[in-house]
Amino acid sequence: MTITLPIGLSVTARVPASSANLGPGFDTLGLALGLYDEIVVTTTDSGLQIRVEGEGAADVPWGPSHLVVRAIERGLEAAGVWASGLDVLCRNAIPHSRGLGSSASAAVGGLAAANGLARALDAEIGLTQEQLVQLSSEFEGHPDNASASVLGGAVVSWSCPPAVEGSTTSV
Numbered sequence: 001m002t003i004t005l006p007i008g009l010s011v012t013a014r015v016p017a018s019s020a021n022l023g024p025g026f027d028t029l030g031l032a033l034g035l036y037d038e039i040v041v042t043t044t045d046s047g048l049q050i051r052v053e054g055e056g057a058a059d060v061p062w063g064p065s066h067l068v069v070r071a072i073e074r075g076l077e078a079a080g081v082w083a084s085g086l087d088v089l090c091r092n093a094i095p096h097s098r099g100l101g102s103s104a105s106a107a108v109g110g111l112a113a114a115n116g117l118a119r120a121l122d123a124e125i126g127l128t129q130e131q132l133v134q135l136s137s138e139f140e141g142h143p144d145n146a147s148a149s150v151l152g153g154a155v156v157s158w159s160c161p162p163a164v165e166g167s168t169t170s171v
Helices: 067-079 102-121 129-140 144-151
Strands: 010-020 029-044 047-054 085-092 154-156
Touching: 010 102, 010 144, 029 102, 029 144, 047 067, 067 085, 067 102, 067 129, 085 102, 102 129, 102 144, 129 144, 144 154
Parallel strands: 047 085
Antiparallel strands: 010 029, 029 085, 029 154
């Protein structure tokens, strides 16, 4: 069952940049940095409004294909809630395409905002840190930057390929 969020809920997610591919730790080592994007999301009665300030404002899509919006929608779905409308403000400080994990931060920020909205309604229906790492890693394809942005600090992370139905695995 999906619960519709009330109009007027508002949350702010502040997400760090990250550096990955540290030394031999390709796609496994990540480090959160002291540079942050901020995402403010408010539920509305209908529609989608997106405003982007700062880094990449002129270059990112301003509709449903926006990475933050896709992450918010995925996070709401995972938490079992939905919003009739959203007002999304992205304040970007992390440069795009410069190796600082801006796409991971966008995905983590959207998921964190969705989690905040769900928890504002009911603290029992939010996502765990493990779910946030998993979902944000799915957006990225690997967990290094995403894990650092979710957990902070220095992280070692990996992902296991999904099991294929009917296959056997030996260790």
